[in-house]
Amino acid sequence: MSWFTKTFTSSIGRKIIMSITGLFLCSFLVIHLVGNLQLFKHDNGAAFNIYSHFMGTNPIIRTIEWVLVLGFGFHIYEAIALTGKNKKARGTGYVVNHSEQNSEWTSRNMGLLGTVILVFLIVHLYNFFWRARFGELDPDINNNDDLYTLVVSSFQQWWYVALYVLAQVSLGYHLWHGFRSAFQTLGLNHRKYTPVIKAVGYGFAVIVSATFAAMPLYFFLGLDKIQ
């Protein structure tokens, strides 16, 4: 094995990939969240459809999209590789284990939380991304594909809204631990900055997941109809 493959197949190397892709996915979440705020505009989706048309056709965005695919790909691949290795490293489990007395639940369940996010991601991509990119959507008043109407109608179904809220709670917990953990993995631990990174991470986790979760709830509860 060359030094390069050795580095990135070692347990620390894999963690470095996890943390870089994880932080990259956090930056994606910010863009995605800010864009989706258009859903809250009272314009029958005109602004949202302009935004989604731009995201679906702009060549720069379409190129970055592939980086995003790679980011998810590596993150998920390393998650499976590390979680498997870590399960094997324990071997026989304890009869009595009070790990809740020495650590946080979220930090011990990143794989479980990630799996919920993955299931959500598949459903979410099929329903919105796939149908927007490859399906037939009716045009809106500006002659853009009317993704907005699909979003609104999807969010009338209780099970769909429930899946979204569950996924966002999982994402929130994933980031509650993941954000600060990524800095620690990269070796960025310092008594001056680590408390700040922790605080920012907790804020980030709550704000991002709560705002995403507000979107399906907003339409399900009919808040878009209140003028």
Place this chain on the structure above:
Amino acid sequence: MAGSNPNAKPMNLTLNVWRQPNRDAQGQIVEYKVKDISPDMSFLEMLDVLNEDLLHQGQDPVAFDHDCREGICGSCDLFINGRSHGPEKGTTTCQLHMRKFSDGDTITIEPWRAHAFPVNKDLSVDRSAFDRIIQAGGYVNVNTGGAPDGNEIPIPKDIADRAFEAATCIGCGACVAACKNASAMLFVSAKVSQLALLPQGQVERKTRVENMVAQMDIEGFGACTNIGSCAAECPVGISLENIAMLNREFLAAKATSNNLA
């Protein structure tokens, strides 16, 4: 006895102890009762009482690891009531006293659980994987000849303190035992940090971290997910800052060492 509490009442306890005849055998929890345990006894002395009872009854005593019984050798690897070295923070099993328990308690005692730490017998565990990690790089080479003047290599107090803190690791394995991933990162990071901070450690600095991490993976320890249970259970308080330093050292070494293999 000096320092003992004359009002402390002896305790009767139920012990759920992991029994396993040898490495390859199936183990199981076996229940025992111990009577008249003084609250001033250490946990290991309580086990000595159990073993004496078992010997008197013609039964096989419970194998467990111990040596110094004063908190410095790191041998006493017991997982007690779901915690490394039991419920008390910052202690080894030999320094855990029975006054932390109450009359009538049930105590579950298990060996460290890690693929890299096979069970020898009952509660006794083979921790030689740690020795092999140290052999892979946890040392410094020293030239022979006359002893150099200690003051010739000045080390700032701040650095010396940090290196000393890392050097207090006793190699007990409580970090591995507590970690969900049975990761040895805290142990490895303590040695790597200690030697990377000191001038004497500079010669092997890059090769050391590369080889120790490689050995850690070969032994089958897990990868750190920054859970923090290791540092919470470490009897000497090795901190997570050391793991961050290990990651920095590892990345820097991989990027700049002359080792192509």
